[in-house]
Amino acid sequence: MVAGQTGHVFSQSTAQIAMHEQHVLIIDDKVDLLDGLKRLLSHELEKVKVSVTPNPKKALEMVRRGDHALILMDIRMPEMDGMDLLTKIRKVDPYVTIIMMTAFGSIETAVEAIKLGAYDFVTKPFEIPDFLRILKKGLERNQLIRENLNLRSRISRKSTFESFIGQSQPMLKLYDTIQALAHTDFPVLINGQSGTGKELVARAIHDLSRRKARPFLAVNCSAIPEQLLESELFGHKKGAFTGATTDHVGLFEEADGSTLLLDEIGDMPVSLQTKLLRVLQEQELRPLGGSKNKKINVRILTSTNQDLEQRIRERKFREDLFYRLNVVRIQTPSLREIREDIPLLVDHYNKKFAAELGVPRKRYSMDAMEELMLRNWPGNIRELQNFVRRTLIFCQEEEITPEHIRDVEKPEAVSKAQVEQQPGDTTTEPYIQARNRIMEQFTKKYVHNLLGVTAGNVSKAARMAGLSRVAMQKIIRRMQLNAGDYRAARGAFSSANRDAGGIVSNAG
Numbered sequence: 001m002v003a004g005q006t007g008h009v010f011s012q013s014t015a016q017i018a019m020h021e022q023h024v025l026i027i028d029d030k031v032d033l034l035d036g037l038k039r040l041l042s043h044e045l046e047k048v049k050v051s052v053t054p055n056p057k058k059a060l061e062m063v064r065r066g067d068h069a070l071i072l073m074d075i076r077m078p079e080m081d082g083m084d085l086l087t088k089i090r091k092v093d094p095y096v097t098i099i100m101m102t103a104f105g106s107i108e109t110a111v112e113a114i115k116l117g118a119y120d121f122v123t124k125p126f127e128i129p130d131f132l133r134i135l136k137k138g139l140e141r142n143q144l145i146r147e148n149l150n151l152r153s154r155i156s157r158k159s160t161f162e163s164f165i166g167q168s169q170p171m172l173k174l175y176d177t178i179q180a181l182a183h184t185d186f187p188v189l190i191n192g193q194s195g196t197g198k199e200l201v202a203r204a205i206h207d208l209s210r211r212k213a214r215p216f217l218a219v220n221c222s223a224i225p226e227q228l229l230e231s232e233l234f235g236h237k238k239g240a241f242t243g244a245t246t247d248h249v250g251l252f253e254e255a256d257g258s259t260l261l262l263d264e265i266g267d268m269p270v271s272l273q274t275k276l277l278r279v280l281q282e283q284e285l286r287p288l289g290g291s292k293n294k295k296i297n298v299r300i301l302t303s304t305n306q307d308l309e310q311r312i313r314e315r316k317f318r319e320d321l322f323y324r325l326n327v328v329r330i331q332t333p334s335l336r337e338i339r340e341d342i343p344l345l346v347d348h349y350n351k352k353f354a355a356e357l358g359v360p361r362k363r364y365s366m367d368a369m370e371e372l373m374l375r376n377w378p379g380n381i382r383e384l385q386n387f388v389r390r391t392l393i394f395c396q397e398e399e400i401t402p403e404h405i406r407d408v409e410k411p412e413a414v415s416k417a418q419v420e421q422q423p424g425d426t427t428t429e430p431y432i433q434a435r436n437r438i439m440e441q442f443t444k445k446y447v448h449n450l451l452g453v454t455a456g457n458v459s460k461a462a463r464m465a466g467l468s469r470v471a472m473q474k475i476i477r478r479m480q481l482n483a484g485d486y487r488a489a490r491g492a493f494s495s496a497n498r499d500a501g502g503i504v505s506n507a508g
Contacts, residue, residue, distance in 0.1 A: 021047050021048065021049050022048050022049070022070070022139055022142070022143075023048075023049050023051065023066060023067065023068045024041060024045075024048055024049070024050050024051070024068070024070045024071075024072065024135075024139075025050075025051050025059065025062060025063070025068050025070075025071045025072070025073075026038065026041075026050065026052045026053075026071075026073070027052075027053055027054075027056060027059045027071065027072070027073035027074060027077070027082075027085070028054060028074040028077070028101070029054050029074065029077045029079075030054070030074075031054055034052040034053075034054060037072070038052050040128070044132055045132075045135065045136070045139070048069075048139070051066075054077075055079065056077055056079050056082075056085045057079065057080065059071075059073070059085065059089075060085065060088055060089065060092070063089050063093055063096070064092050064185070064297075068093070068096055069096070069097065069139055069142040070096070070097045070098075070135065070138045070139055070142055071089060071098045071099070072098075072099050072101060072135070073085065073098065073099075073100060073101070074100075074101055074102060075101070075102040075109065075113070076102060076103075076104065082100060082102075083112065083113065086098060086100070086113065086116050086118060087116055087117075090117040091256065091297055092257070092297060093210065094117075094213055094257075095142075095146070096142070097119045097138040097139070097141050097145075098117065098118045098119055099118065099120045099121070099135070099138055100113045100120075100121050100122070101121075101122045101124060101126075102123060102124065103124040103125075119138055119141060120134050120137075120138065161175060161204065163200055163203075163204070164197070164204070165341065165345050165348050166338055166341035166344060166345070167341065167344070168333075168337075168338040168339075168340045168341045170333040170337050170338050171333065171338055171341060174201070174330070174332070174333065177330055178201060178205055178208065181205055181328060182204070182207075182208035183208075183210070185299050186328050187280075187299070187300045187301070187302070187325050187326075187327045187328070188202075188205065188302070188327070188328050188329070188330060189302050189303070189304070189308075189325050189327075189328070189330070190202060190301065190302065190303040190329075190330045191303075191304060191305070191329060192303070192305060192330075192331060192333075192334070193332075193334050193378075194305050194379065194380065194382070195335075195379045195380030195381050196332040196333065196380045196381060197332055197381060198263070198303040199218060199261065199303065201330060201332060202216075202218070202259075202261040202301045202303060203216055203261075205259070205301060206258070206259040206299075206301075209259065209299070211257065211259050214255075214259075215258060216259050217251055217254060217255045217258065217259070217260050218260070218261035219232060219233065219251055219260070219262060219263065220263045220264055221262055221264045221265055222264040222267035223264075226269045226271070226272065229268070229269070229272060230272055230275065230288060231244075231248060231250065231288055232250060232251060233250050233251050233252055233276070234250040234252055234253075234275065234279070234285050234286070234288065235247075235248050235249050235250030235252075235285075235287035235288070235290075236248050236250075236289055236290075237287055237290050238289075239289060240287070240288040240289025240290075241288065241289070244288075244289070247287075248287075250285070250287060252279060252296055252298055253285065253287075253294060253296060255296075255298045256296045256297055256298060257297055257298075258298065258299070259298070259299045259300075259301060260299070260300055260301070261301045261302070261303065262276075262301070262302045262303075263302075263303050263304075264305075265302040265303065265304050265325065266304040266306035266311055266316075266317060267304075267306075270315075270316065270317070270318065273318045273321050274318065277318060277320060277324060279296075280321075280324050280325075281324070283295060283296055283297065300325065302325050308322055308326075309322075334377075335377040335380045335381060335383075335384060336377060339373045339374075340373075342369070342372055342373045342384070343369055343373070345384055346364060346369070349385055349388040349389075350362060350364075350388055350392070353385075353388055353392055354392055357389075357393070357463060357464050357466075358460055358463045358464060359392055359393075359464065360398070361392075362391055362392060362395065362398060362399070362400050364399070365399055365400065365401050365402075367401065367402050368400045368401050368402050368404070368405055371405055372384075372387075387408065387409075390408045391404065391405075391408050393464070394407075394408055395407075443479060444481075446465075447461070447472075447475055447476060447479055448479075448481065450464060450465060451476070451481065451486040452486055454486075455486055455487050456483040456486035456487035458472055458473060458476065458483050
């Protein structure tokens, strides 16, 4: 069964939402005005909790920590301009209703505020009835938006967990952990063996979070050379180094307001770990060659298959960075730990890959399934996926038995006879020449057998091989084969192919 059948219910009826207390935050540098507005709104608006602050920076932290229905704030404040604060708040919570207020109202200012995401605009001094009417409309708007988001979140949760297969106890625990962490901004370290779906977990956390409206970004720290990784993460200015012909926005800046996964964090060079730690501590960065720091709001997820504590002992990973990243840790279960889910996984990939290849699905005997469940699977899910693909391509029979499993595990691409030198050949053939010769032999036999299986249907042959039709046609011409020759000789070919132990089996 596809995962996602457990967990909390995200949607509520409008009546239920209306019963909940709504939070209003007021931001203004005039303390007397704040006190007056708090008394007024607490008296006039039902089921509303009012918080106030004269400090824009504190207000931003309050928005990050809390769930506010409406924010009422001044435009002109000494510590931070209201327009700047509006932009920052929208990055933290793009759905909150914001109403701007000022004693210096103008059409131009109102238009600019609304373009930046404000819901409405009021001028001081207030006409109390009109002022309250605008606030009530803003609260109603927030109620509708939140209900819509709840419904979308329920749908999103279902589609997010459709990528996960399994109902074993470790998997159910994983789903609960993902859901719990998705609604926080804590850094999460995802540990697990290769092929256990660490990036899938990271994407699920993002997709269920309030940051899901912005794109999820990921970078493999081991796949990019050290000299380029710093620029990729933090960006650079034109002329920062040789070849820097334009400004480059780094992934941290690009992920502002979203989630960034640092995959294979254990392979990050120690020199970059120092800069990463500083960025995480200060929540700001300076691109290479830049002169100013930039504030950022990025949720960091990291993943690794390494033992970071051991890397610390080897002085290959900073201990202070480890504790900064390891606020919460998730361990993705290996396939050995969820053996009872293997039948579900096999069935899922059997259907999926059969549809992709355009071939019938296979049945697995009870003995075959038992053998699969007893295997160690060092490559985990990825290894199981590859195994199911091979059974669809190379097993002719409709039912898979333990014997077929062992046959599929043998090297299927090139037989021993193909790679050995011809008898009496005592010379050492150059590597490139030997490789090209063997690949030509393999390609011709593979395509020959494939066209026999498909009775010369080039489109079907291309699908089964995972190639485009154009690419398959080019290979057929290069091998000097004629697809038409196979259409009239399918029966004869099938018999010959079985006798010869061909590479591609008839799936039909």
